[in-house]
Amino acid sequence: KAGVTQTPRYLIKTRGQQVTLSCSPISGHRSVSWYQQTPGQGLQFLFEYFSETQRNKGNFPGRFSGRQFSNSRSEMNVSTLELGDSALYLCASSSFGEGNSPLHFGNGTRLTVT
Amino acid sequence: QKEVEQNSGPLSVPEGAIASLNCTYSDRGSQSFFWYRQYSGKSPELIMFIYSNGDKEDGRFTAQLNKASQYVSLLIRDSQPSDSATYLCAVNLDTGRRALTFGSGTRLQVQP
Numbered sequence: 001k002a003g004v005t006q007t008p009r010y011l012i013k014t015r016g017q018q019v020t021l022s023c024s025p026i027s028g029h030r031s032v033s034w035y036q037q038t039p040g041q042g043l044q045f046l047f048e049y050f051s052e053t054q055r056n057k058g059n060f061p062g063r064f065s066g067r068q069f070s071n072s073r074s075e076m077n078v079s080t081l082e083l084g085d086s087a088l089y090l091c092a093s094s095s096f097g098e099g100n101s102p103l104h105f106g107n108g109t110r111l112t113v114t
Numbered sequence: 115q116k117e118v119e120q121n122s123g124p125l126s127v128p129e130g131a132i133a134s135l136n137c138t139y140s141d142r143g144s145q146s147f148f149w150y151r152q153y154s155g156k157s158p159e160l161i162m163f164i165y166s167n168g169d170k171e172d173g174r175f176t177a178q179l180n181k182a183s184q185y186v187s188l189l190i191r192d193s194q195p196s197d198s199a200t201y202l203c204a205v206n207l208d209t210g211r212r213a214l215t216f217g218s219g220t221r222l223q224v225q226p
Contacts, residue, residue, distance in 0.1 A: 033213065043216035056212045090157055099206030099214045100146055105157040
């Protein structure tokens with residue numbers, strides 16, 4: 001069974017730009033969660049999608065948004081990039097989501113904002 | 115108090131020893147507990163999950179859960195240098211957030 005696939009692996013953007021990250025979950029998984037990982041803050045929950053609906057959201061500004069498609073693939077978007085948005089963005093899929101089933105992480109997208 | 119707390123380490127153990135990693139959490143009503151391993155530059159990898167009080171064993175790994183004391187631990191028997199990584203504890207806290215909250219991780223070093 002293929003794992004969670006994230007693209008691209010690396011991104012370099014300039015302050016003020018926007019970026020879109022993509023995630024394909026494990027086949028059959030309907031829940032997709034996004035996390036931001038930084039050395040200072042660790043893994044921080046961004047949001048979770050299930051059946052094309054955002055079901056849960058973390059404490060991030062509105063510049064961070066996402067969506068899920070009918071095939072469970074998900075994208076997240078960050079607008080008006082700031083230097084502090086530099087991080088590893090991890091997508092994870094699970095069977096049921098909402099923290100009740102194990103998360104399976106993709107390899108992540110490392111975003112650098114200059 | 116952090117919601118999910120781990121000692122950052124590094125925890126250094128000799129090869130072949132038992133490594134004991136601990137995690138405490140803030141909400142007594144939490145129901146789901148997970149351990150992840152993360153190698154430097156890689157993404158977290160699920161090791162084990164536990165939902166009920168007591169021990170759960172999987173190969174060289176044992177997860178221990180004590181809900182009354184609000185801690186969960188991971189034991190690694192016969193530690194190998196390849197076990198050297200950061201171990202992340204994740205808890206589905208009973209806060210209504212309905213998402214896993216991760217600790218900051220404990221860095222384990224297994225000395226050959």
